[in-house]
Amino acid sequence: MRWEFDNTRPVYIQLCEQFTNAIISGVIKPGEKLLSVRDLAKEAGVNPNTMQKALSELERSGLLYTQRTAGRFVTENEEKIKEIKQETARLRVSQFLNEMAQLGIQPQEIEALLAKMKKEES
Amino acid sequence: MTPILTCEHLTKTYGVFRALDDVSFTIEPGKIVGLLGENGAGKSTLLKILAGMLTKTSGSAQIDGNEPGVLTKSYVSYLPDKSYLQEWMKLSDLFALFSRFFADFDLQKAQGMAKDLGLSEKARLKAMSKGMQEKVHLILTMSRHAKLYLLDEPIGGVDPAARDYILDTILTNFNEDASILISTHMIADVEQILDEAIFLKQGKLILHAPVDELRETHHQSVDALFREVYRS
Amino acid sequence: MKLFNHLFTYHFKCTARIFLPLIFGIVLLAGFTKGVESLADPLPFLNFLYAFLLPVSILGIVGMFLCIVLLSIRHFFRNMTSAHGYFLFMLPVKPSMHLASHLFTYVIWLIVAGAAAVGCVFLLIPNSAYAQLGTILDQVFAVLQINENRVIIILIAMLLLSATAFMCTIYAAVSIGQLAKEKRAVTSFAAYIGIYMIEQLLSVCMLIVLFLFFGMDLFTSTAALSENMLLSVLIGSSILYVLIGTTSFFIANRLFSKHLNLI
Numbered sequence: 001m002r003w004e005f006d007n008t009r010p011v012y013i014q015l016c017e018q019f020t021n022a023i024i025s026g027v028i029k030p031g032e033k034l035l036s037v038r039d040l041a042k043e044a045g046v047n048p049n050t051m052q053k054a055l056s057e058l059e060r061s062g063l064l065y066t067q068r069t070a071g072r073f074v075t076e077n078e079e080k081i082k083e084i085k086q087e088t089a090r091l092r093v094s095q096f097l098n099e100m101a102q103l104g105i106q107p108q109e110i111e112a113l114l115a116k117m118k119k120e121e122s
Numbered sequence: 123m124t125p126i127l128t129c130e131h132l133t134k135t136y137g138v139f140r141a142l143d144d145v146s147f148t149i150e151p152g153k154i155v156g157l158l159g160e161n162g163a164g165k166s167t168l169l170k171i172l173a174g175m176l177t178k179t180s181g182s183a184q185i186d187g188n189e190p191g192v193l194t195k196s197y198v199s200y201l202p203d204k205s206y207l208q209e210w211m212k213l214s215d216l217f218a219l220f221s222r223f224f225a226d227f228d229l230q231k232a233q234g235m236a237k238d239l240g241l242s243e244k245a246r247l248k249a250m251s252k253g254m255q256e257k258v259h260l261i262l263t264m265s266r267h268a269k270l271y272l273l274d275e276p277i278g279g280v281d282p283a284a285r286d287y288i289l290d291t292i293l294t295n296f297n298e299d300a301s302i303l304i305s306t307h308m309i310a311d312v313e314q315i316l317d318e319a320i321f322l323k324q325g326k327l328i329l330h331a332p333v334d335e336l337r338e339t340h341h342q343s344v345d346a347l348f349r350e351v352y353r354s
Numbered sequence: 355m356k357l358f359n360h361l362f363t364y365h366f367k368c369t370a371r372i373f374l375p376l377i378f379g380i381v382l383l384a385g386f387t388k389g390v391e392s393l394a395d396p397l398p399f400l401n402f403l404y405a406f407l408l409p410v411s412i413l414g415i416v417g418m419f420l421c422i423v424l425l426s427i428r429h430f431f432r433n434m435t436s437a438h439g440y441f442l443f444m445l446p447v448k449p450s451m452h453l454a455s456h457l458f459t460y461v462i463w464l465i466v467a468g469a470a471a472v473g474c475v476f477l478l479i480p481n482s483a484y485a486q487l488g489t490i491l492d493q494v495f496a497v498l499q500i501n502e503n504r505v506i507i508i509l510i511a512m513l514l515l516s517a518t519a520f521m522c523t524i525y526a527a528v529s530i531g532q533l534a535k536e537k538r539a540v541t542s543f544a545a546y547i548g549i550y551m552i553e554q555l556l557s558v559c560m561l562i563v564l565f566l567f568f569g570m571d572l573f574t575s576t577a578a579l580s581e582n583m584l585l586s587v588l589i590g591s592s593i594l595y596v597l598i599g600t601t602s603f604f605i606a607n608r609l610f611s612k613h614l615n616l617i
Contacts, residue, residue: 005314007310007313007314007337007342007343007344007345007346008337008341008342008343008346009337009338009341010333010334010335010337010338011314011333011334011337012334013334038294041293042290042293042294045286045289045290045293045314045315046293046314046315047154047293047314047315047316047317048293048298049152049153049154049317050317050334136535170616173443173444174443174444174614175439175440175443175444175614175616176614176615176616177612177613177614177615192446192447192448193446195444195445195446195447196446200440200444202437202440204437204440205437206437206438206439206440206441206444207438207441208368208438210371219364222360223357223360223445223446223447224445224446
């Protein structure tokens, strides 16, 4: 995985987002085992405590789970992943709609624009 | 958790000049803490007092319950901001020296790090570049299983590749029960690895908070926040 | 004790790099001079070389001692006040042990150099004079009316003692000098001058007391030295050295423990 950070927001939140993106886009597969906290922290170049915090957060949301001796895994519950994928998509779309509203563009105009772009592509 | 480091009203004066002025803070085990401030803010002075190189004027400092002294030196690993080694020595001599004097020195770890960095154990310090010498100092410091690491400007004058390696080394080589206090004026380079930040200005502590909390409340990088706080 | 050994080994290695070649070189020079002298018998033109080498060797012996003392002072000063101090004071070792290990290293080198110097002097004595050496020494001791063995032992002990006390006063001076923020060498030197003056004052007092004790008229007496007199001056000085040495050591230890000020 490639890690990019924006210095103005808490690192653990960005770690959560990037893990979530990687899981819902399939870069990390369901049931896949993760590296140790230490190795992940080293890979991302962040503090192990921060990595730990992000992973705990993801466990709480159900995307990851820990098996006491074997380590930490991505959930095998594909429904759950789909659900979070939907949620994320919904969030992004509403963000996008907000931005468009700020520009004064109506939903109908957006639909028309989308249809036009689709035609141009094909 | 009992703090690994507690400073209370720590003060160091030279005549009328207050190099450290009533500094109080605590550090818990397992934290990487940035000691941030411009040159002359008192960062080195604080680290020197904690390392037992300098005697405080008043106040107190306790490292795992003890004042800086012979005892604390056995579990505090200190990286000064200058080269302190005899230049005619070979890397292997230095490793032997540290093994003899520090019970917590991990020879295999040191040898591994030297190998990673492409440093020959037969090479004399004299024959190494300044950057390589800095790496040697870092290897010696991080190869100890200390309770507290005091790093004074570890990324001072090195190139970006070396800086990344140094930050990497710091991240991989400290254990969860240990804490690291790392001083720097290059905040942007280290803020990603910090748990907490301490701002020093003219010997005074002006801020001590978790880095994530600072970003969350101020919506800016610690570096940017630091500039803002410093200007005011 | 284990740490003391490690410290001593460290200082010994640091100094041996310079001192060993130095001492070895002087012995070699003396040996070479002797060789030239012996060869000068069949080859008279070598007499000229010998006349040159003999004073050079003697100067060399004096120079060797000077070098050892000066470099020992420099070694200590750099170790306790410069960047090298960060290494020593990083070690989990009491300051008194730093002082003691430096002192021990220095004394060992003085003994080694002393032994080398005695060897060199014997090498440098002209072949023709060997036979007369014993008689000359006997005459000297006879004139002085003293027991040679006892005096030689006391003399060596006192030399070592004075050298040790001298180094302790240097340590005290450096410990005072390091308190200064800058110009530490100058401050140390000034501190040494102060200590030296106190030392001189004390020895004058001691001599006056001794002379009074022996009922000598300080200004007119030209009487030959008695053995007792000489012995008591030696013993008196020894006591003085012990006193000055331990006081200085105590001051240095106190300042390096409680007022360490590395830059």
